Amino acid sequence: MSPISDAMVNNIKAYSDLFRVENSLTGLVGVVIGAVVVNGIDFTLGDVMIVSFFGLSVMFFMFSWNAYNDITDIENDRLNRPDRPLPSGKISSDSAMIGLIIAMVFSIIFLLAGLWKLSSEGEGDSILSSGIIWAAAILLLILYEGVSGIKGLKHSGLIGNFCIAVAIGMDVLFGASGLGSPTDHRVLALAGMAVSFSLAREVIKDIEDIHGDFDRVTFPKKVGIENARSVAWVLTLLALVLLFTPFLVGIFPLHHILFVAPGGFLLMLVKSKLFLEEDRAAQYLIKRALQISMVGVIVSACLVG
Template sequence: MADRLGAYSDLFRVGNSITGLVGVGVGALVVNGMEISIDQGVIITSYGLSVMCFMFGWNAYNDITDIETDKSNRPERPLPSGRLTLNEASNAMRGSLILSVLFLVIGATKLTDSIMDEEAFVSAGIWLIAIFLLISYEGVSGNNGLKHRGLAGNTAIAAAIGMDVLFGASAVSGTTDPKVISLAIMAILFSLARELIKDIEDMEGDIDRNTLPRSVGVDNARSIAWAITLAAFVSLFLPFILEVFPIEHAILVSPGGLILMLVKSKLFLGEDRAAQQLIKRSLQISMIGVIVSAMIVG
């Protein structure tokens, strides 16, 4: 039983999917601080669960479509290792996506008296854009998606992650708030740098993909990834410079910025996995700083 649960947990990438749920909460907190009503709490929770379930389904779909390359890159994954069958993964994917839609409807209905009202349309629109980006990344009906086209695929994934924050903000009608936009840009740049480095890490197994390191070479890809990492660093402190956040913001995100600066040495040494893990850790720590900063502003 425990082995089966572990296999589904790996299929869904539960840790990363929970991060999506947290991102929704962050988007809402950045707008309202701690001034969240019970009704808004229900909406935020519903939206967060919608994102988490969607990520469950998308991660399962990703494993289904990547089963051949995972035999080389990640043979320990549930499908190539035989811990789950293709049919089991497909059923899990469908169930997760149905739950995602259900939670979206619950949250949007709670947000307004009618799901046809403007605020519900904003939430549904963001959700649909994120789906479009991820479907474009994976491809459909046997057609190659953006993941086979290098930087375009990396950008689609990063943009979808940025949508997570906007989706959370839509729960409190705050998608145009400068604080939210700042956070979304930060998430996009962090994610784009990390996706590029992950492509370098997986290059040997990605024989059917025209990823950036395959197109321009590993060294050039690392240089581009470092340039985007620097842009992510700037995005941490630019909101303070533009007076979107108070001076406390610069102090609170500094630990994340310091971690981000360690990425260069890892890239130079060819330690790509360590580099992308540093970016992930930096984003997590920076998010905490942004939350506290937003609560101070609120």
């Protein structure tokens, strides 16, 4: 491979890390799940366009937000994650800001395209609910980060973690709103599941970053690392309960519980990682458990039709 090709590959990898492409794709999948759960596989071309536009809007918004997070947390990352693109010098702050702006522009374009498609089909209620959910998610993230010198909820411990988790759970609602069913009981069950997974993971991530988070009072700093690990395990158990409950109470077919069982198995492994103080491995297991469970729910929804 030529030096130019090597440089290009390294640059692509650096931006992939900046945008956290894998996590952002999970947001897109969350939108698709919300749509599939309420509609099965009976999609019109218009439905596909709406869900695609909304999913891409979420993905590019997450690109933008992840870049913003790295820009604002660069000093923390010099201690916690010196290998990240900004502290390592792989990407400059100015380049990251340009990437942030471009990603946000694409997010808004895809959002407007989805709303336009809803309008062309006379779905006024869906336009309203979709707009409200999108705006609410942005508001939560702004409250988390803070603006104009006002400290955000990321300085307030567990409530900040909950704020991020709820914003993530809204992906599912957003996907369902495009098809007019954001309050469907199946969608709400899935959103609750996503929130619980994400909350447990956010607490563990704060444990992992405790020594570098010098400018904020995170939950582990308030209660101590071991107490935070105990709470994280309780939240993981809650995620496990919320993963299986929709199948046990008939929201989804009981025998389809097998499709999410692998995700539940991964959640059970989290305790051992927390006990061994392997916090990064623990939060990675939760992320994988959520991704696998999302695939299981998609399979279940497609089979139900």
